[in-house]
Amino acid sequence: MGMTITEKILAAHADRDRVEPGEIVDCRIDLAMANDITAPLSLEEFEKVGAKAVFDPNKVVFVLDHFTPNKDILSAENCKRIREFSRKHAIVNFFEGGECGIEHALLPEKGLVVAGDLVIGADSHTCTYGALGAFSTGMGSTDVTYGMVTGRIWLKVPESIMFHCYGKWQKWVTGKELILHILGMIGVDGALYSAMEYSGEAIAALSMDSRFSIANMAIEAGGKNGIFPVDDRTIAYMKEHATRPYKAYTSDDDAKYSQVYEIDASKVGFSVACPSLPSNVRDAGELGNIDIDQVVIGSCTNGRLEDLAMAAAILTGKKVSKGLRCIVIPATPAIYGEAMRRGYFQVFLDAGCIISPPTCGPCLGGHMGILAKSERAVATTNRNFIGRMGHPESEVYLAGPAVAAATAVKGKIARPEEVI
Amino acid sequence: MIVKGRIWKFGDNIDTDIIIPAKYLAHTDPQALGQHCMEPLAPNFPKEVRAGDIIVSGTNFGCGSSREHAPLAITALGIPLVVAKTFARIFYRNAFNKGLALLEADIYDLVKDGDEIEVDISTGIIRCGESKVTAKPIPPFMVELINEGGLINYLKKKLEG
């Protein structure tokens, strides 16, 4: 019996020839990451166990992205604590201030993850790096402490589910629309404990930015990881960003999948997840009478260059609807700089958008755009749970960048062709 | 270990933003977190819950973010156990790491808020009224970890050893 990409990466990191779904394996890790919310708890555990050092100061990463620039005294204290720890332990990859971006956009961009790696992070969207053909998964602070100290982690080998996509994409449809479409199909626990693997010509046609969006939201289906085959695009991306050698794994023809879904790309429309579950998916065309107070274009799901380019293309020469706030958040300083050079910022400013520094900010209801009671937002983020972006009676609709930008212009949920 | 407690029922897909909203995540003190546990759905929960009470839920309990603040908020209120049809995977690991017991069993429709149930965590036998339900066994690897006193104690011993 053959193995899937996920099984091969886990076997390699457990120094074994093969692993089977359901088995618990003890694996080497290539990277352990935590952020300004989860690292403080990790560091508490680090002290409790009396550890003297991290397993490798090059392979522990801290990104202060959630409540930064610090929103209050408590968050400032947390960051200070992580900063002091990083100095003491000579942590190489400590990101804050002007070097900081949203972790899951930043790590690939900095070349810290390559194909074949095994990465754990104290953040559920650590699964994003599967776009590069790496195994990466989120866990809690305590598990990450274990990884930081020992360079190892226990993992249950997941079953794999295959999503095979064929056909051609409609204009303006991206990876975000696909993953929302999938969530609508299988539900928020449709891939519980499983690896979500992607294949097919329609997947090969997707940009890396779109693949990151798809891998990012594996957790929204309960998935352990999302994973993509390595192709020319992946290799080009790694050449541009990374210097470490990579290892491209491919699934065997006789690898075992617990389920196989066939998806016709041409049938994926402008998926929008309505409150309050990412699986509550409808087409933007059915939601045209819903008034919107705030649009957020950003996050680890859709704050990358492709997303900003789409938003800029739609907003060129247009104005944000009166009474609506449109907040654009480039995910990293490099994306910020490139968006500026390409002239997107002028487009956003002319349209009346707010441009935020890279931060998680409103995505988790942290700061920089909190919703009042009964306000509604369209966001390119990944979660629309009750109260996620502010008041428990506010609502979040999840969409791709084109629908978000079109909505900003129209003031109601809109498809891109309605405003162009 | 046998626990006996009053039930609080919460439905399907109870996510970690409900268990502890993100705006409180700058806190690391469990007591401070506990005061906001379940706030978006049940603002009075922290005041009305008693130590020893048990949460009963439907599918996918604990989905969403990886925040360990979620099991910490629950244990801070003295809740020893959550019984749900299924759990989200990150929450599952976190709960055991933080000393919160979880059992997978479908008792949601058998009980109502305020009922008392008796649970033998080691055998997974749950007694609610006339009914007796056996939970899915905790994976042997997790049992081992619990017996070691949790992941952090296990690691401590390893480092000292």
Ligand code: SF4
């Ligand atoms: S952007 Fe949102 S989902 Fe992504 S890491 Fe930040 S808070 Fe989490």
